[in-house]
Amino acid sequence: MAPALPPNRRQNRLFTIFLVGLLVLSSLYYMMEPGVNDEKSFASAKEVPISAITQGYVAKDYTEITIRGNDVYAKVESGSYVHAYKEAAVTASDLGWNDPKNPTVVKVDNIELNNFFKAHIGDVLFFILMIVGIMWVFRSIARSQNSAFSFGKSRARIADAKQVKTTFKDVAGCEEAKHDLEEIVDFLKSPKKYSVIGAKIPRGALLIGAPGTGKTLLARAVAGEAGVPFFSISGSEFVEMFVGVGASRVRDLFAKAKRNAPCIIFIDEIDAVGRQRGGAGFGGGHDEREQTLNQILTEMDGFEKDTNVIVMAATNRPDVLDSALLRPGRFDRRVFIDKPDLIAREEILKVHARNKKMGTGIDLSSIAKQTVGLAGADLENIMNEAAIFAAKRAKKKITQIDIVDAVEKVTIGAEKKSRKLTEKEKKITAYHELGHAVVGHLCKESDPLHKISIVSRGAALGVTWFLPKEDQYTTSKTKFLDEICGLLGGRAAEEIVFDEITTGASNDIERASDIARGMAMRYGMAEELGMVAYGEKQGSLFLGVDPSLARNYSEDMAQKIDEYVKRIIAEQYERAKEFIMQYREKLDTLAVMLLKQETMSVEEFTEVLDGKALSPMEEKAAKE
Ligand code: ADP
Ligand code: MG
Ligand code: ZN
Numbered sequence: 001m002a003p004a005l006p007p008n009r010r011q012n013r014l015f016t017i018f019l020v021g022l023l024v025l026s027s028l029y030y031m032m033e034p035g036v037n038d039e040k041s042f043a044s045a046k047e048v049p050i051s052a053i054t055q056g057y058v059a060k061d062y063t064e065i066t067i068r069g070n071d072v073y074a075k076v077e078s079g080s081y082v083h084a085y086k087e088a089a090v091t092a093s094d095l096g097w098n099d100p101k102n103p104t105v106v107k108v109d110n111i112e113l114n115n116f117f118k119a120h121i122g123d124v125l126f127f128i129l130m131i132v133g134i135m136w137v138f139r140s141i142a143r144s145q146n147s148a149f150s151f152g153k154s155r156a157r158i159a160d161a162k163q164v165k166t167t168f169k170d171v172a173g174c175e176e177a178k179h180d181l182e183e184i185v186d187f188l189k190s191p192k193k194y195s196v197i198g199a200k201i202p203r204g205a206l207l208i209g210a211p212g213t214g215k216t217l218l219a220r221a222v223a224g225e226a227g228v229p230f231f232s233i234s235g236s237e238f239v240e241m242f243v244g245v246g247a248s249r250v251r252d253l254f255a256k257a258k259r260n261a262p263c264i265i266f267i268d269e270i271d272a273v274g275r276q277r278g279g280a281g282f283g284g285g286h287d288e289r290e291q292t293l294n295q296i297l298t299e300m301d302g303f304e305k306d307t308n309v310i311v312m313a314a315t316n317r318p319d320v321l322d323s324a325l326l327r328p329g330r331f332d333r334r335v336f337i338d339k340p341d342l343i344a345r346e347e348i349l350k351v352h353a354r355n356k357k358m359g360t361g362i363d364l365s366s367i368a369k370q371t372v373g374l375a376g377a378d379l380e381n382i383m384n385e386a387a388i389f390a391a392k393r394a395k396k397k398i399t400q401i402d403i404v405d406a407v408e409k410v411t412i413g414a415e416k417k418s419r420k421l422t423e424k425e426k427k428i429t430a431y432h433e434l435g436h437a438v439v440g441h442l443c444k445e446s447d448p449l450h451k452i453s454i455v456s457r458g459a460a461l462g463v464t465w466f467l468p469k470e471d472q473y474t475t476s477k478t479k480f481l482d483e484i485c486g487l488l489g490g491r492a493a494e495e496i497v498f499d500e501i502t503t504g505a506s507n508d509i510e511r512a513s514d515i516a517r518g519m520a521m522r523y524g525m526a527e528e529l530g531m532v533a534y535g536e537k538q539g540s541l542f543l544g545v546d547p548s549l550a551r552n553y554s555e556d557m558a559q560k561i562d563e564y565v566k567r568i569i570a571e572q573y574e575r576a577k578e579f580i581m582q583y584r585e586k587l588d589t590l591a592v593m594l595l596k597q598e599t600m601s602v603e604e605f606t607e608v609l610d611g612k613a614l615s616p617m618e619e620k621a622a623k624e
Contacts, residue, residue: 019132026125040225044072047083050095053084057097057104067092069107092364118409139374164230166220172351172376173344174214180335181205181222184310188226188262191308204311204330205302206270206340207379209337212377215314218337219266222312229263231256235272246273246292254309262308267296270313287460300330339375340554342368350378357390359397370407370450370466413458413463421461428494429454429462430503431587432595435484435493436464437605438583439576443482449606453599461504464490477525480515485572485579492576493587512572516565526564534561581610 053074056062064075070088072082092098097106099588112462138522168178187201194201194354216232223230233253257265267273273292300311315321325331338346345368354362371379385406390398401578409415422431433452440446447466454462466486490504524531534553552559590608 005142006322009429012516019129022125022129022132026121026253041081042071042083045073045083049082050084053082054095054097056082056471057095057102060102062104064105064107065092065097066107066109074212079141084228092119134219156539164220166217166223166224167219168225170351171214171217171221172347173340173525174218174337177207177218177335177337177342178221180333181218181491182225184312184333185222185225188222188228188264188310191262201308202301202310202333204313204500205333205335206318206321206326206331207312207314207335207337209314209316210339210375211338211377213339214376215269215316215337217376218267218335219264219314222374223264223266226262226264228261230266232266233267235267235269235274246288247295250292250295250299258307265309265311267311267313269315270325271315271317271320274313274315275324275468293325297324297330303473305322315530339373340379340453342372345374345379348379348381352380353398356383356387357397359395359399361405362398362400364403367403367407370404370467371411374411378410380521382410385409398542408457412460412463416456416458419456421456426590426595428498430485430501430591431489431493431497432461432502433464434587435489435576435580436508437489438577438587438609439489439492440464440466440482441605441609442488442579442583443485445479446475446486451599451601452605454473454594455598459579460507477519477523480519480525481572484512484515484568485576487515487581488569488576492573492580495585496580496584509569512569513565517561519568520561520564525601526561529557529560529564 062074386403389402487508519525521534
């Protein structure tokens with residue numbers, strides 16, 4: 001609501017001035033009103049006949065005469081008063097106190113009115129203040145975002161055409177999505193071209209992609225490219241405390257948009273309102289959501305043929321959307337946005353390097369290689385963390401090492417140098433990580449090794465970092481087995497070297513078991529179980545969201561699955577142990593190195609492991 005602020009703020013300031021003014025005036029009134037101070041002197045005034053005062057007036061004995069009802073008080077120069085009674089009908093001029101040449105001041109104090117005023121001014125002021133105060137409270141509540149008083153109004157933020165500066169240039173990669181959306185830009189720019197031929201302009205486009213892949217960014221870019229206003233609202237904003245509010249917000253939003261056509265309405269996270277209606281399952285019948293969704297559908301149907309408003313929506317859960325939303329004439333265009341590939345990642349990194357001070361000789365393509373599977377938002381985060389590192393290190397420009405550190409921070413967590421391990425723990429950690437590295441390196445199908453570190457990060461005491469290969473959409477059984485073997489390499493090294501096992505491998509074991517279970521239940525890779533999928537999906541596999549499996553198999557099968565998992569793990573553990581025993585000596589050499597330098601690159605590692613003869617120095621070090 002930012003654009004609406006200035007007038008509001010001015011009102012607010014006026015209002016504050018008014019309040020303060022009122023307070024100052026009322027206190028001044030109490031301080032300066034003379035009658036109040038005179039009251040005591042009046043009470044102690046000496047009684048005289050009225051004629052004496054008239055004489056005193058003529059003799060100019062008094063500085064001031066106050067007439068209050070039938071009482072007359074005359075002030076003698078010394079400051080004291082005399083008091084007399086006059087008759088009700090007699091006025092000052094009747095008494096001859098109106099001589100223009102006489103300097104005595106004659107005041108008529110209207111006692112009735114004055115008394116009333118004095119008695120009630122406090123109440124009146126209080127009353128005014130209270131009303132004003134209540135008004136103020138109501139207004140500020142109404143203005144506040146989560147207002148219960150402004151519920152009918154849509155909170156879509158209106159950005160003028162001028163304000164949306166985002167264009168397709170700001171969106172790196174996503175070439176296919178951009179290509180699909182160019183059509184919409186063209187509809188908005190030159191609707192005539194299409195209407196003349198009799199083509200109906202599409203109503204809606206649904207952007208589908210994992211979180212952080214740039215859906216919101218793309219929608220803004222479409223508005224920016226077409227130069228039209230952009231109304232954006234988040235699905236969750238529709239669902240609020242009162243039933244019916246969502247629907248009225250939708251009505252309001254669409255009315256506003258139609259007035260501003262051509263324009264774009266963007267509903268972010270539409271799955272918040274657009275879930276499958278009715279029935280049990282997700283949230284059951286949620287009345288408010290259903291009404292809101294119905295209203296959106298009605299509004300989209302109600303567009304006239306030439307209404308040049310395009311509704312865009314974004315979601316990362318297309319599987320839960322109500323099918324009515326996907327019907328032709330509604331969100332019939334579906335634009336999929338994938339996680340960026342190698343080239344796109346480099347482009348995205350470049351986009352976010354644009355507004356930063358970059359040093360020379362920076363190699364963003366190597367960073368792109370290290371960031372497989374990350375989305376645009378993560379890459380943006382990496383560049384920002386790199387800038388923070390550079391600033392912390394008091395550099396003028398960002399260097400490669402800052403970016404590399406940022407990648408590690410974002411992907412595995414910040415280093416915890418303060419965590420002090422005992423010598424023994426450190427040694428076990430070194431052998432554990434090297435166990436992963438050795439086994440992983442020797443398994444043919446394992447992802448390539450990248451780096452080993454025994455600096456604590458997050459919850460982990462050490463990290464062995466493998467870089468997943470690019471663009472792998474399927475995984476072979478051999479790869480699964482090699483992965484399990486690599487995961488168990490840490491525990492295998494611990495057992496062989498120290499003849500003792502620690503808790504350090506709990507996460508490895510969990511992941512290995514998950515893989516084995518997946519092989520049995522999802523991928524039909526276990527001969528004894530057959531090509532059967534066990535367990536019923538409750539979520540969706542889409543976009544890597546792991547489904548929870550409901551049991552739809554017999555007790556007998558459950559036992560067989562467990563046996564399979566157990567067997568696979570045991571086999572791979574034996575295999576890992578064999579690798580470790582075979583390379584035991586080199587493992588010792590590597591451990592000495594790793595303990596000394598704390599991190600080890602893949603080059604250093606392979607140099608030792610892949611046969612270069614040990615130098616006498618190294619041999620000696622290894623024996624110690
Ligand atoms: P989503 O809406 O899909 O969750 P956003 O559009 O909010 O993701 O993206 C978050 C941020 O990540 C954007 O503001 C942008 O800075 C960055 N980003 C994501 N994808 C890209 C991209 N393809 N090119 C450039 N920046 C991107
Ligand atoms: Mg978003
Ligand atoms: Zn481990």
